Amino acid sequence: MSQSRAMSAMEALINVTVGWSAALALQLTVFPLVGLHASPGQHAAVSCAFTALSFARMYLLRRLFARLV
Template structure:
């Protein structure tokens, strides 16, 4: 069963929002604990960078695994 485009868009959007909030919350908790002091604006910028890298990584891995799962590659690892 494949996922439709609308649901894929909703999943991707949710993933980005949750990733951004998680990155920001983690920084707000961890940075002071290890003595890193940055402004809220800097935290927002840093978490945006983390989420952008995560989004690219997630997309590339999904494409790789989709390619590995195509019929031309199916059964190669069996």
């Protein structure tokens, strides 16, 4: 049974939300350890950019694999 586009988007969104939370926490911890200092707004902007890219990547790859099956 193939996955609908809406379900692909839902899965990618949930996956990215969980990943974003973990990545932001890691970013807030690691940046100062390596000498990078950013404001909370800068952390949010950087993590949102990577999150948008991650969502698009996961959705497109899932649709590609759904088409191949």
